[in-house]
Amino acid sequence: MFSGKTEELIRRLRQATFAKRRVQTFKPRIDNRYDTDRVVSHMGVAIEALAVPNSAALRTRIDPATQVVGVDEAQFFDAGIVELAEELADRGVRILLAGLDQDYLGVPFAPMPQLMAVAEIVTKVYAVCAVCGAPATRSQRIVKQTATILVGGAEAYEPRCRQCFQRRDVPAESPR
Numbered sequence: 262m263f264s265g266k267t268e269e270l271i272r273r274l275r276q277a278t279f280a281k282r283r284v285q286t287f288k289p290r291i292d293n294r295y296d297t298d299r300v301v302s303h304m305g306v307a308i309e310a311l312a313v314p315n316s317a318a319l320r321t322r323i324d325p326a327t328q329v330v331g332v333d334e335a336q337f338f339d340a341g342i343v344e345l346a347e348e349l350a351d352r353g354v355r356i357l358l359a360g361l362d363q364d365y366l367g368v369p370f371a372p373m374p375q376l377m378a379v380a381e382i383v384t385k386v387y388a389v390c391a392v393c394g395a396p397a398t399r400s401q402r403i404v405k406q407t408a409t410i411l412v413g414g415a416e417a418y419e420p421r422c423r424q425c426f427q428r429r430d431v432p433a434e435s436p437r
Contacts, residue, residue, distance in 0.1 A: 289337035316341030335360035365402040388420030395422035
């Protein structure tokens with residue numbers, strides 16, 4: 262979290278729009294932190310999007326004329342997103358997905374490992390560790406909640422490097 266994934270997705274989708282490509286952007290309905298009809302970064306950068314509950318609904322909303330599909334928070338989609346991404350890529354549609362590759366315990370966050378495995382290009386971006394300032398590769402949950410999916414921002418998570426990350430089911434307060 263806080264690495265700029267959403268801002269990078271929006272930047273690439275805007276580039277496609279400037280190149281006069283037909284673009285559609287999607288987000289999981291569960292992510293309503295900042296807006297229900299836009300993908301919004303933690304810094305307030307935004308782009309219009311369709312919120313859908315799952316990959317099947319996403320599939321039905323893709324216009325056949327669409328050339329570029331953007332999906333934010335891909336880790337919140339079901340396994341069907343992998344098959345859909347493959348189908349779109351096979352049709353020549355450029356598909357851009359942003360999401361966390363690890364959950365709050367530091368383990369792979371499905372379906373991201375499968376998506377990364379079939380992608381032509383994978384770009385990993387990093388935040389800055391909230392404890393020591395090193396590149397952060399993990400999201401430390403700082404609230405007492407053990408559900409794998411907990412949509413939240415700075416009130417619930419902070420970026421951590423491997424050394425400062427604490428793998429645990431019930432997190433403690435930040436050491437800062």
